[in-house]
Amino acid sequence: MGRQRATTAPQLALLQVAARHPVMPLPRYRYPSDTSDLEWALLERLTDAQRDQVVGAVKDPTQNIFVASEYLAQLKAESGFADVPPEQMTREQMQELAARYNGGPYYQDPNAQAYGRGFDRKLDDAKEALR
Structure with a gap:
């Protein structure tokens, strides 16, 4: 039996979502958010x-x-604003990062x-609550 590689943050995030939802058969048609064959293989x-x-x-x-913070860090590193320090990110960049977090590779999905x-x-409201 071969040695297993460590689970990455995106894999953990994907599995966290899967663990919260009951197992259901996949529909015959695919949604952009469906788990890909590559993801299933992982x-x-x-x-x-x-x-x-x-x-x-x-x-x-x-x-x-x-896990969420690791995934956000990875998404930011893959973005066009990877070199921008978090405290200097614009609202538009934060909004894009949130969309990437929710949609993954389909972050442009409505x-x-x-x-x-x-x-x-x-x-x-979140900033105010943290004060």
Whole structure:
């Protein structure tokens, strides 16, 4: 049996979402947000220990925050504003990052864009709550 690679933050994030939803058969047609064949292939390669780690992370808010922050950092690094320090990001850049977080490679999808706009609308309230 070969050595398994460590689970990456995007894989953990994907598995967290999957763990929260009941198992349902896939429809005959595909949505842009459906899990791709490549993603399924990555998921199938996880060991039982890795799956247990993902399930544990879903139940632990601290781990959830860590996984989400790692995923956001990766998304920012892949963006056109990777070199902009977080505290200097514009609202438009934050909105795009939120859309990328929600939509992944389909961040230009209307639903992901709506998520980004919703983030922007709630940003001031979140900042105020943290004071």
